[in-house]
Amino acid sequence: MIQRRFSVEEFRKLGLSEAMLATIARKGFSEPTPVQKAIIPFLLTGSSDVVAQAETGTGKTAAFGIPILEQMGTPDGRVKTLVLVPTRELAVQVAGEIRSFRGSRKVEILSVYGGQPFGVQRSAIKGGADIVVGTTGRILDHLEKGTLRLDNLSCLVLDEADEMLDMGFIDDIRTILEHTPEKRRTMLFSATMPREVISIARRYMKAYETITTVPLNKSQQLTDQVYLEVREQDKFEALCRIIDMEPEFYGLVFCRTRVETAEIAECLIKRGYGALAMHGEIEQRDREHIMRRLRSRQITILVATDVAARGIDVSDLTHVINYDPPQDPDSYLHRIGRTGRAGKKGTAITLVTPGTQRSLDLIRRTTGKAMRRGTIPGAREIIASKRARIAETITRGIQKQDFAQYSVLAAELLERADPLTVLAACLHNSYGDELNPGIYKEIRTASPTKECTTHSRRFTPRGRPRPANAKTLHKHGKTPKKGSRP
Known part of the structure; x- marks a missing residue:
């Protein structure tokens, strides 16, 4: 049997150790991403702080995780590196990715986030952790209770800083920073660079280097951006037609509210689709179960709010559907950035009604994106x-x-x-x-160019179902045979 061998010569040029190169080869990587090419040598050869603009899904975690592991001395169970992330899902994901690069190193990597029993985390920290990846709220809880000490911290990473600020974690971040030693290296990663992010860098970081690895719009170049004009009461029917037109549909559907998210997911399930909802009231254990099912493609549609979807990183998504346009352009870019990755094409479709036309116009003006007008499949x-x-x-x-x-x-x-x-x-x-x-129900032609209405009506097909909870969704989560429609 011929075993495939992966060449790591391009990684060797970055100055990595033979042990790390062997680990990278086992993972099947042959060429570093642009983010990794720019950041790994900088972190390995220098000691200054860094502010890097890099999108999710570009190999960013490996870009900072590999140098951290390479430069870590003899592990002694005291926290040397703290990585702050905006969501629980991202804490698990980042910790797992760093762990995959440690090889034979006896480095303990721990993820800490809300939704897990506090006592279990306290025992794990007490047992020794060299790298801690966590959400700001739970990290702050441990600091205030004295169960986490950062006296020996040498490296602090703020991952997806713009997302953390958008979610209102600025005060938590500031408090955590006050608990860290002055002699530390700080790395800040952000997809966008709003003033608030720059303000954090200027106040809490030493003289830092700024690295812009890939233009923000780079991944969107591979994403076909379409908007469909539709009446509010026809949106759900339009969504079903979009899904049915694509044989390999695998995507996210974004809604504005928790209630709408649950309702749309339940209606999709009733129409025979493998779908689940993700919103703020779903418990952590259920969230992890949902994400496992999505990544294994047991379900192919996740209906989510912006807040619940933050930090979700799923490979090979074919579509992002904006059931409701987001309130601001940055949210739009974050949404559609989840498809069209790693050289693969994706599709982002926005449903626009007379009541949401202005939101779409603002997004198009601000982002400069060339969205084409599409037609709802007949x-x-x-x-x-x-x-x-x-x-x-x-x-x-x-x-x-x-x-x-x-x-x-x-x-x-x-x-x-x-x-x-x-x-x-x-x-x-x-x-x-x-x-x-x-x-398929009839869809009448919409006229979004008319004067915007002051309110919109939510359409739920064949009666208004009760808001779905995690138990209900899991009960129906098995993908029914398509065609068994009501």
Whole structure:
């Protein structure tokens, strides 16, 4: 058996140790990302603070995690590095990524966040931790209770600083910074550089270098940005048509409120889609379960609010759907930045109603993004696409010749009816109403250019369901057979 060997020569040029290169090879990496090329040598060869503009999903964690591990002395269980992140999901993700690079090093890496029992975290910290990754609130709790000491801290990382400030964590950050030694190295990473982020850098960091690794709009160049004009009461129907038109749909649907998020997810489940909701009232254990199901593609649609989705990093998302346009341009860029990554194309679709036209206009003016106007897929167009996909699937099955166990039954069925009737019955049994255009409600033409309405009506198909909770969503979370529509 030939085992594939990964060349790490490009990583070798960054000045990494042989042990780290071996770890990188085992992970299957052959070439550093632009972020890693810019930041790793700087952190390895210098000692000054750094402010880096880098987006999520660009290899940023490895860019600071690898140098931290390379420069760490003999581990002694006292916290040497603290990484602050905006969300619980990101704390788990960043800690796991750094842990994957430690190799044979006896470095203890701990994630600390709200939703976990405080006593369990206290025991883990007491048992020794060299690197702690945590959310600001829970880190502050441990500092105030004396269960976490930062006397030996040599490195502080503020990851996704703009997100932390947007979420109102500025006071927590300042308090935590007051608990850290003056002689420390500080690294600040942010996708955007608003004044508040620069203010933190100027006040709490020594003379620092600024590194802009990739222009903010770089990933959006691979994202096809579309807006669809639709009436408020037709938005859900439009969403279903978008999903049905894409055979490999794997994406995020953004809503403005917790209630709407739960309702849309429940309605999608009732229509046969593998979907779940993510909002602020879902407990941490359930959030982790939802994310595992999304990453393993047990579900392919996550309906979320902006706050709940912060820190979520899922590879290979094909779509971002703005069910409601965000309130500000930065939120729009953060949303659509979750697709079109790692050289892969993505699609970002914004549903715009007469009541949200002004929000879209502001986003387009401020970001300078060239959004094209799209059209909502028609029922006949969707049915034609589905028919072609079904035919392709069956043709592949015929070519594989892996249906011998059904040959006897097929012969029996052909004795009872003609081949066309038998095949049509089999298709209906497998695909239900998938090819029935009647499952799609009529969508009337919208006119967003008219004067904006002062309020909007939320449309929920076939009656208003009760707001869904995590238990309800998990109960329905299995992907039903598509076509079993109400």
